[in-house]
Amino acid sequence: MSETSAAPRRFPIGLTIATLIAFSILCGLGSWQLQRRHWKEDVLARLEALKTAPAQPLVQVLTADTKPESLAWTRVSVDCGDVGGQPLPLVYGVRDGDVVWRAQSPCAVLAGPYNMILVDRGVVPSLTGQVAPSPRAFDAPRRVVGVLSPIQQLGGDRAKVLERFADRKPAPLVLMAEQETPAPAGITPAPLPAEISNRHLECALTWFGLAVTLLFIYAAMLWRRLRP
Incomplete structure (x- = not known):
């Protein structure tokens, strides 16, 4: 007698665990960049106040x-x-x-x-x-x-x-x-960085964007795997 139905497809546990780990890492990197942004804003504010201190x-x-x-x-x-x-x-x-x-x-x-x-x-x-x-x-x-x-x-x-x-x-x-x-000969004072960039928000959005993209890819793979 021939088979009339295909065997049920199992839920991809390994893929799900790997996706969750990668998602957690990406979100953690995004959160770290937001923390760095707050720290950098504080540094820039102190440098601005330093000009007249x-x-x-x-x-x-x-x-x-x-x-x-x-x-x-x-x-x-x-x-x-x-x-x-x-x-x-x-x-x-x-x-x-x-x-x-x-x-x-x-x-x-x-x-x-x-x-x-x-x-x-x-x-x-x-x-x-x-x-x-x-x-x-x-x-x-x-x-x-x-x-x-x-x-x-x-x-x-x-x-x-x-x-x-x-x-x-x-x-x-x-x-x-x-x-x-007296001023030392042959030395030019340079106490502060010439330029301090603050692009941590852009980096944070990039990491969070990759995390969301990963979820969409996982959802698409899961739908293809489990659809009847």
Whole structure:
């Protein structure tokens, strides 16, 4: 006797699980981009307010009760004491699409539980575009006005540089110099990024759009598989 009906098609459990996992990942990426957007908007607002903010003495800002990470983009002034030792290595960076090298120096100061802070003095214009420049020595900083940045946000080898000062208590911050007195020869202050983009909303919509597209593809495959 011949078969009069086809065997029932089973529900694609494996495909459904894979789709749910991919959908969750895409939605998670979209949510992460929205969180980054809120963070970036806060940074941009603080940078806008920074344009007219007066400099505060570092010893009044960086106290024992203050969390260093809360001082990001705070404008301060400080009179640096001598630390001594060998010149610190230049820091690689990119500015306006060009490879640049930034000068950094230690600054001795008594501020809260710390007795030193790292100063990013700016870009060395003569080294722009070079791949591996030779070391440069500059006069030690004296009076510096600039903005604070948590050292972990800057990346690179800045935190590793602080390991040279085992006998001191360096602050986990970098003072990005806007102005020095006297001004160091051969260095151009560049404390803030030349441009900060905020396209996280576009990225979030892209991830959410991919998640919705995935659902449509899954629904179409499911309909073709289970239709009579």
